[in-house]
Amino acid sequence: MINVSDQHAPRSLIVTLYGAYGRDFPGPVPVAELIRLLAAVGVDAPSVRSSVSRLKRRGLLLPARTAEGAAGYELSPDARQLLQDGDRRVYAPPPDGDEGWVLAVFSVPESERQKRHVLRSRLSGLGFGTAAPGVWIAPARLYEETRHTLHRLRLDGYVDLFRGEHLGFAPTAESVGRWWDLAAIAKEHEAFLDRHGPVLRTWRRRTGTPPEEAYHDYLLALDSWRHLPYTDPGLPAPLLPVDWPGARSAAVFHELHERLRDAGAEFAGV
Structure with missing residues (x-):
């Protein structure tokens, strides 16, 4: 059994499992099934139990009984909203044009400065770039997810959201290079390609799709991809450097998804 690497932490894999297949279970996912399905990607039972406990404390998983009375866990409403918001990113094709921008402008009293740190962390985690101190920017399609996230964290009272377009003075492509660390993002795409490109090439040479192997490779690819x-x-392609690796990594993921997801569902039992 291959050990789970730092790239595939048990807690992350559990969230990925629920996102890929857990929502298709007829009820709560039994603990025994969680252990079986995580064992297939190298996670031992104690790690599953401790990670589930952390997710339960965060309010993402709720203990519940299956129809047969077995102990299991189901997604909380917040977790379902997070996964639904994530679906629009994880499975969406690359953008094909400039849709404008959403701006997040916030002001937090000094007496609540810890919330300022949380706001910056959350906006960064949603993919926002920094246009100026207290002014964050992202493609306009991220508005709904941003609104859901800030409301769920009770941070919406500190933020104003605006839609708009960039009118100058520097060219937008030049400004994007200041708002985001494009070199660091490109390295993430290259790492995904290095890790999962060879997996796809191997599957292209195969004639069959064994369910357990498909499940293994798909879950690990999805776990890597869903963070990207x-x-x-x-960002719109005209604003990015030449030979930007994002489209290539997206193509690898989407082909793995098409080839492996349904066969993996057989192993998952859904």
Whole structure:
């Protein structure tokens, strides 16, 4: 059994499992099934139990009984909203044009400065770039998810959101290079390609799709990929450097998804 690497932490894999297949279960996912499905990607039972406990404390998983009376866990309403918001990023094709921008402008009293740190962290985690102190920017399609996230965290009272277009004075492509660390984002795409490109090439040479192997490779690819659309918010191609690797990494993920997801569902039992 291959050990889970730092790239595939048990807690992250559990969230990925629920996103990929857990929502298709007829009820709560039994603990025994969680252990079986995580064992297939190298996670031992104690790690599953401790990670589930952390997710339960964060309010993402709720203990529940299956129809047969077995102990299991189901997604909380907040977790379902997070996964629904994530679906729009994880499975969406690369953007094909400039849709404008959403701006987040916030002001936090000094007496609540810890919330200022949380706001910056959350906006960064949603893929926002920094246009100026207290002014954050992202592609306009991220508005709904941003609104849901800030409301869920009770931070909406500190933020104003605006839609707009960039009118100058520097060219937008030049400004984007200041708002985001494009070199760091490109490295994330290259790492995904290095890790999962060879996996796809191997599957292209195969004639069959064994369910357990498909499940293994798909879950690991999805676990790697689902973080990337937050690191890279999907900036319009004309604003990015030549030979930007984002489209290539997206193509690898989407082909793996098409080839492996349904076969993996057989192993997952959904």
